[in-house]
Amino acid sequence: MNLRRSHCLRQAIIGLAFTLMDLEVRHLKVVCAVATAGSVHKAARALGVSQPTLAAQLRRIEDFLGGKLFTRHIYGCSPTMLGQQLISRARPIVDEMSSLASEMKAAACSAKPGTLVMGGFPCGVIPGWIARLREFHPTLHPVLQTGVSSRALLRDVSEGQLDVALVVELEEEPIRFPPGVARCLLIDREPVLVQFHERHPAAELATIQLTDVAADQWVANRNADGQWESIHQLLRSAGITPRVHHADYATSNLLVKAGEVVGLCQAMSEPKEGVVVRRRLEGDPRKISWFLVGRTEAFLETVYPALVAEYRSRAEILYAYGKIWDEHWVAKI
Structure with a gap:
């Protein structure tokens, strides 16, 4: 009985939240971005947010409107009839608001x-x-x-x-x-570097090959344009089955410092103090x-x-x- 009451209360709270929600321009931008990109993952990258965050926001919009806006499939997603109707009305609004914001920001800077x-x-x-x-x-x-x-x-x-x-x-x-x-x-x-803990066997090498870190867990930022796909392609091209964690840059550095993962790093980044070493990949296989x-x-x-x-x-x-x-x-x- 207590579980049932708890469930009913939770549903009532969720229902109240959707009742109070207003459809705003930021919601329309989300819908238009997903339609343009053809998938939630690509839209999240374009908007500079995480995929789970964007997916949750899209679900809230759909719940508020009372219907599905996109049909999901293995290649991404496509608008439903309700989605097409919303997108056709939303695009001019989003474009006009973006133009207005740009003009006002430009005016503020010129001042x-x-x-x-x-x-x-x-x-x-x-x-x-x-x-x-x-x-x-x-x-x-x-x-x-x-x-x-x-x-x-x-x-x-x-x-x-x-x-x-x-x-x-x-x-x-x-x-x-x-x-x-x-x-x-x-x-x-730009040269391609790999960073890892100083106790890693490859730390004794001047330059390394991907096979030197084939057994390691990797880390990459899924939200950075192309980084997730790029590192998977890079490893597969060397015959390595990718094992990649998602983390932002700060967390990635902490995981590398702890010796839990290896990862790519920018040639122009500051050398990490302490236990992290960086080595150049032979042949710079990633452009x-x-x-x-x-x-x-x-x-x-x-x-x-x-x-x-x-x-x-x-x-x-x-x-x-x-x-x-x-x-x-x-x-x-």
């Missing part, structure tokens, strides 16, 4: 002379880049926003919410640059490219020299890149 709104995929070059910008342009006031989704950063640049952004492209997940967005290539192929994108060419001309200077400085300090500068360095400006 503050010298403000530069920057975005970037988290990497070790960003702090020094900002410092050099202040050195090169003393009247400039950089404002930074970071995010693990290059697609989301590109969208923000395209919509005028960011002036410039540093984005990463994986070979398995080519970037689709929005029309009208200026861009230049920072580096075409990682970095691009600087901006609302206009003028923005790129302002910030690119400081970015190049910081990247070169860190590369010379952290790693002996050898001929990589001659082979892969492309300066458009």
